[in-house]
Amino acid sequence: MMWETNFLEDSETMPQTVPRSGCSPPSASQGERAVPASPADIHHLLRFLGATSPPEPMLHSPPNPLTKPPPPYPEDHTILERLYDFESYPTPSPSSDEGSIPTVALQPASPYNSQQFNSVYIKEEPNLLLVPGFASPYPLSPSGSCASYGSHNQYSSPVPQHDEYIDIEELLKENQILQESVQHSFITPKIEVEGPRDHVLLRSALEDTTFQKRLNLKPIPLELGSVKMEESSGGDDALVAPDIDRVLSMAIEQSKRDVDNTCTVLGISPDPMLWSTGDVKAWVMFTLQHFNLPMVPAEYFSMDGAALMALTEEDFNQRAPQAGSTLYAQLEIWKAARPESWRTTQWSEHQQSSPNPTPAGLQSPDDMSDDEDSESAGTSAGAGGGKVKSGSTHIHLWQFLKELLASPQMHGSAIRWLDRSNGVFKIEDSVRVARLWGKRKNRPAMNYDKLSRSIRQYYKKGIMKKTERSQRLVYQFCHPYSL
DNA sequence: CACTAGGATAGTG
DNA sequence: CACTATCCTAGTG
Numbered sequence: 414m415m416w417e418t419n420f421l422e423d424s425e426t427m428p429q430t431v432p433r434s435g436c437s438p439p440s441a442s443q444g445e446r447a448v449p450a451s452p453a454d455i456h457h458l459l460r461f462l463g464a465t466s467p468p469e470p471m472l473h474s475p476p477n478p479l480t481k482p483p484p485p486y487p488e489d490h491t492i493l494e495r496l497y498d499f500e501s502y503p504t505p506s507p508s509s510d511e512g513s514i515p516t517v518a519l520q521p522a523s524p525y526n527s528q529q530f531n532s533v534y535i536k537e538e539p540n541l542l543l544v545p546g547f548a549s550p551y552p553l554s555p556s557g558s559c560a561s562y563g564s565h566n567q568y569s570s571p572v573p574q575h576d577e578y579i580d581i582e583e584l585l586k587e588n589q590i591l592q593e594s595v596q597h598s599f600i601t602p603k604i605e606v607e608g609p610r611d612h613v614l615l616r617s618a619l620e621d622t623t624f625q626k627r628l629n630l631k632p633i634p635l636e637l638g639s640v641k642m643e644e645s646s647g648g649d650d651a652l653v654a655p656d657i658d659r660v661l662s663m664a665i666e667q668s669k670r671d672v673d674n675t676c677t678v679l680g681i682s683p684d685p686m687l688w689s690t691g692d693v694k695a696w697v698m699f700t701l702q703h704f705n706l707p708m709v710p711a712e713y714f715s716m717d718g719a720a721l722m723a724l725t726e727e728d729f730n731q732r733a734p735q736a737g738s739t740l741y742a743q744l745e746i747w748k749a750a751r752p753e754s755w756r757t758t759q760w761s762e763h764q765q766s767s768p769n770p771t772p773a774g775l776q777s778p779d780d781m782s783d784d785e786d787s788e789s790a791g792t793s794a795g796a797g798g799g800k801v802k803s804g805s806t807h808i809h810l811w812q813f814l815k816e817l818l819a820s821p822q823m824h825g826s827a828i829r830w831l832d833r834s835n836g837v838f839k840i841e842d843s844v845r846v847a848r849l850w851g852k853r854k855n856r857p858a859m860n861y862d863k864l865s866r867s868i869r870q871y872y873k874k875g876i877m878k879k880t881e882r883s884q885r886l887v888y889q890f891c892h893p894y895s896l
Numbered sequence: 897c898a899c900t901a902g903g904a905t906a907g908t909g
Numbered sequence: 910c911a912c913t914a915t916c917c918t919a920g921t922g
Contacts, residue, residue: 807909856914862915862916886898
């Protein structure tokens with residue numbers, strides 16, 4: 414784990430200011446490969462929708478004869494790793510076994526990793542609860558929704574069987590919505606009024622059968638009336654529809670959070686229309702990585718967000734034959750999740766009654782007011798108390814830059830090594846790097862002017878130096894720092 | 897115009 | 910006090 418290792422050395426082994434001796438060489442041990450396509454996760458979704466048949470233990474989830482072993486992407490794990498630690502930076506020291514974290518990170522959506530998962534990732538930061546959704550091969554991760562709704566013990570139970578299936582009642586119990594409407598569940602209040610519209614997003618995602626094909630699953634019947642809830646004691650199907658609506662709402666919310674989290678990690682706007690070429694490439698690379706799809710040259714997507722949004726599914730398939738559909742479907746999610754769209758969803762209305770409502774209409778449509786709400790969303794999910802900070806605000810700029818450099822798949826379009834062994838790197842997208850830095854330090858006004866001023870301070874401190882032939886946006890770490 | 901360079905000063909843990 | 914964050918002026922390609 415390159416990033417992991419680097420970080421540990423940088424921020425913990427190293428003194429806070431100046432490292433005296435050289436760092437130990439980065440161990441490029443290849444951990445397990447990422448397997449984001451967890452059948453268990455999909456299983457959860459199916460169970461959510463009551464579409465699965467027998468409550469079979471997921472430990473014995475059906476074999477997928479057609480599922481070919483995922484191709485090797487040597488650095489897949491780094492993204493997920495990075496992702497899972499992003500909000501909780503710095504990473505707790507897993508000094509003893511390097512392998513455990515990546516392994517857990519690879520299937521975080523599976524409840525069978527619950528104990529490890531909890532201990533490693535959940536910690537006490539609510540934001541982290543949002544993150545598991547990323548691991549899902551499915552954009553609307555039910556496990557993510559579940560976790561983010563505060564049922565922490567759902568995944569912290571020491572009894573594995575507990576996770577075998579999700580008790581939908583129990584899950585929903587934690588959602589205040591249920592409290593209000595469970596007695597009159599025959600009445601579907603606002604949901605029915607504008608229901609179909611805002612479920613379009615989820616439904617379209619559900620109708621995307623790519624993952625079903627991949628996992629050799631049967632299509633999900635979307636007719637709510639025909640859905641048969643297992644163990645629905647009353648056998649009252651009328652109960653199902655509103656419950657499903659709520660679950661869908663939760664899933665949609667999770668989808669929004671996934672989008673927001675991706676925005677935070679990549680430093681891009683939630684609105685694809687505002688993406689620069691670099692943003693588009695970053696998003697494409699990230700999405701491919703995230704869904705464990707074959708990489709394609711980033712140049713195939715040398716276009717801005719507006720152009721990307723204009724692509725047809727065929728266009729996507731041409732550029733990325735094996736991944737086009739997924740990319741297209743994902744982009745549809747993002748389109749639907751554009752801030753304007755979310756304002757009109759029923760979800761935001763329901764939020765009015767929540768303790769910390771996000772005024773849906775007040776969010777200014779300007780470009781970067783977005784990523785704040787991914788953070789505040791996590792904060793508001795917290796137990797009303799203490800300040801919840803995302804990441805460490807004590808990180809040094811040079812550490813942060815190395816952090817970005819260590820995940821080239823995600824940030825390669827913003828900053829990358831030119832000469833790794835000599836610590837020479839280039840900032841490709843100064844705006845985005847500054848944005849990410851400002852986000853990390855909670856300095857919304859950060860820009861490249863200020864960031865570069867801080868970098869220049871490093872010249873005097875001997876942390877960085879000018880390259881021999883000075884080029885724009887190219888910097889060089891001094892020796893111990895580049896390791 | 898975006899970037900480089902570096903002085904000055906304020907803020908914060 | 911260290912480490913920025915912010916602001917600013919001057920210079921470069």
